[in-house]
Amino acid sequence: MKRFAILSVFFLWGGYAASQTVVSVDAKQIINEGYIGNGAQWDPYQLDYGKGRLDISEADWKKMYDRLDFMRPQFIRVMTNTTSVMQDGVLYPERGLEHLSHILDYCQSRDVTVMFGDWGGGMVDVRKEVIREKNLSAAAEYVRFLIEEKGYSCIKYYNLVNEPNGYWSSTDGKYSLWARAICFFYGELQKNKLAGKLSVVGPDAAIWTADEAWWVDSCATHLKDEIGLYDIHTYPSKITVNSGEYTDIIRAYKQAVPAGRKIVMGEIGFKFVEPADSVYQRENLRRAAAKPYASMDDSQMFVYDFMYGTDMADALFQTVNAGYSGSVVWMLDDAMHAKEAPDKLKVWGFWNIFGEEYFGTEEEEVRPWFYAWSLLTRYMPAGSRAYKVEVEGDKSLKAIAVEKDGKYMIAVVNVSREEKSVLLKSTSLPVLKGVKQYLYAEGRLQKEGDCRLLPHRQGVTLCPAKGEAFQMPGESLVVYTNFDY
Structure with missing residues (x-):
C-alpha cells in the first residue's frame, strides 16, 4: 500500500475547525492527451429469460436513449457472437439486426465511438490448439458489413476474444493461440480494406495484479502492427482502489504500451476479492440470495448503494x-446477460429495462451510481486533455482535472464515510465563470424527471489562484464544470 503525506492545515468553517485536504491542479503539465471517452458495456439483450421471448418496446428504447442522452457516453463496448448469425458455416449478417441496430443507431447518431467485437466462442479450437479460419473470416466479413453496407462508421475498434488470458476464455489463457487468431483476423480486415478504418484491440486481459503485464509486452513485441489500441479489464477489490494500490497495478500495464499507442479500460467493475473486503462480500452474497433473479456467482449488489458510485469514481480518477x-463500465443494463440459468441475471447495471414487464417495477428505476458515472462521462468529452493533480492530505480523497476547447471539469471524490474539508487551488488555471457545481451524495441529489441530475449551485465564479474551499459529505463526489450543457 502507498503511504500518503498528511498536510495538517486547519481553518474555521461554519464555526468549527477541521483538517483540510488540498487539491492542486497544474495546468502546465498534461498527463493525458486526446482522451477517447468514458461509457458502458451495451450488448444485445438475452430477451428469453426462461418463459418465452420478450421484446424491448419502443417506449423502453426511448427511455434508455433519454437516459444515455444525459450521460452523453463517448465510448461504448458492444460484444456479440458471430456464430449466432451463422448457419451451416454460412454468414447471415441481417439476422438479429433489428435488435443490434437499436444500439448501433444510437451510437451512430450521437457520434459515440464503438468498440465492437466477438466474445470468442467458435473462433479457436482450444483442445487442438488451432484457429478456426472460416469463423474468423466470417467475423471480419460481419464487421465489414456493419461498417460498409449498414453505414455504422461509429465502429472504430474491434475486440477479438474476451479476456483471452483467463481459464474461462475460449482460448483458455493460451497467448500463442490468441495471437495466431489476431494475426489471421487482421489479415482478413486487410483483405476487406478495413485495416485503415478499424483498429484491433488487445490484449483485453482480465487482471488483478501487475503479474499479467507480460501480455501487453508480448503484444508490443509480436503484434505491433496488428494491435492499434491496448486494453485491459479490471475488477479490483474496494480496498485495493480506495488505498491507492490500484494505481501501481494498472500503471504497470500502461508502461508496457508502445510509444504512440493508447490504452483503455475495456471493462471495469468491483469484486470483493481481498480478505479486507470480506464483510462486503458476505453482504453481497446475502443480497444476491435474497433477490430471485440475481446470479449468486456474478452479481454486484452494491449497485443499489451510493457507495458504488464513489468507488467507481475513485477507480476512474486513478485510471485517468x-x-x-x-x-467502459460493466455494465449498462441487468437484462443483457444471465449466468447460472436464463432467469439468473448478472446484476451490475444502471437499471433493468424489463423491470416493469418481468423483474419488478423498481428494477427499472435509475440506480444511484448512474448519476456519478454520468457526470464523469458527460463532462469528459472525447478529445479532452487531463492535467496533473496533486492531493495533499487525506488519502480517501482523489481528484482529476480535464479540459477541452477552453472548458473545464474538476472533480473530487471522498470515499470515506466522514465529511471532509477541501481546498481546491491552482496558480495555472484561469478564473472560471459560469461554473456549475454538482454534488453526488446520499440524500443530497437534486434531480429532475426520470434521470436528470441538476447542479447543486450555478453561476459560480471559480478563482483557483485564491482557492475554493468546500465541504464534502461522506461517500460523495463534487464536480465543478463550465461546459455549457
Whole structure:
C-alpha cells in the first residue's frame, strides 16, 4: 500500500475547525492527451429469460436513449457472437439486426465511438490448439458489413476474444493461440480494406495484479502492427482502489504500451476479492440470495448503494491519472446477460429495462451510481486533455482535472464515510465563470424527471489562484464544470 503525506492545515468553517485536504491542479503539465471517452458495456439483450421471448418496446428504447442522452457516453463496448448469425458455416449478417441496430443507431447518431467485437466462442479450437479460419473470416466479413453496407462508421475498434488470458476464455489463457487468431483476423480486415478504418484491440486481459503485464509486452513485441489500441479489464477489490494500490497495478500495464499507442479500460467493475473486503462480500452474497433473479456467482449488489458510485469514481480518477485514455463500465443494463440459468441475471447495471414487464417495477428505476458515472462521462468529452493533480492530505480523497476547447471539469471524490474539508487551488488555471457545481451524495441529489441530475449551485465564479474551499459529505463526489450543457 502507498503511504500518503498528511498536510495538517486547519481553518474555521461554519464555526468549527477541521483538517483540510488540498487539491492542486497544474495546468502546465498534461498527463493525458486526446482522451477517447468514458461509457458502458451495451450488448444485445438475452430477451428469453426462461418463459418465452420478450421484446424491448419502443417506449423502453426511448427511455434508455433519454437516459444515455444525459450521460452523453463517448465510448461504448458492444460484444456479440458471430456464430449466432451463422448457419451451416454460412454468414447471415441481417439476422438479429433489428435488435443490434437499436444500439448501433444510437451510437451512430450521437457520434459515440464503438468498440465492437466477438466474445470468442467458435473462433479457436482450444483442445487442438488451432484457429478456426472460416469463423474468423466470417467475423471480419460481419464487421465489414456493419461498417460498409449498414453505414455504422461509429465502429472504430474491434475486440477479438474476451479476456483471452483467463481459464474461462475460449482460448483458455493460451497467448500463442490468441495471437495466431489476431494475426489471421487482421489479415482478413486487410483483405476487406478495413485495416485503415478499424483498429484491433488487445490484449483485453482480465487482471488483478501487475503479474499479467507480460501480455501487453508480448503484444508490443509480436503484434505491433496488428494491435492499434491496448486494453485491459479490471475488477479490483474496494480496498485495493480506495488505498491507492490500484494505481501501481494498472500503471504497470500502461508502461508496457508502445510509444504512440493508447490504452483503455475495456471493462471495469468491483469484486470483493481481498480478505479486507470480506464483510462486503458476505453482504453481497446475502443480497444476491435474497433477490430471485440475481446470479449468486456474478452479481454486484452494491449497485443499489451510493457507495458504488464513489468507488467507481475513485477507480476512474486513478485510471485517468495513470494515463489511460478511456473507461467502459460493466455494465449498462441487468437484462443483457444471465449466468447460472436464463432467469439468473448478472446484476451490475444502471437499471433493468424489463423491470416493469418481468423483474419488478423498481428494477427499472435509475440506480444511484448512474448519476456519478454520468457526470464523469458527460463532462469528459472525447478529445479532452487531463492535467496533473496533486492531493495533499487525506488519502480517501482523489481528484482529476480535464479540459477541452477552453472548458473545464474538476472533480473530487471522498470515499470515506466522514465529511471532509477541501481546498481546491491552482496558480495555472484561469478564473472560471459560469461554473456549475454538482454534488453526488446520499440524500443530497437534486434531480429532475426520470434521470436528470441538476447542479447543486450555478453561476459560480471559480478563482483557483485564491482557492475554493468546500465541504464534502461522506461517500460523495463534487464536480465543478463550465461546459455549457
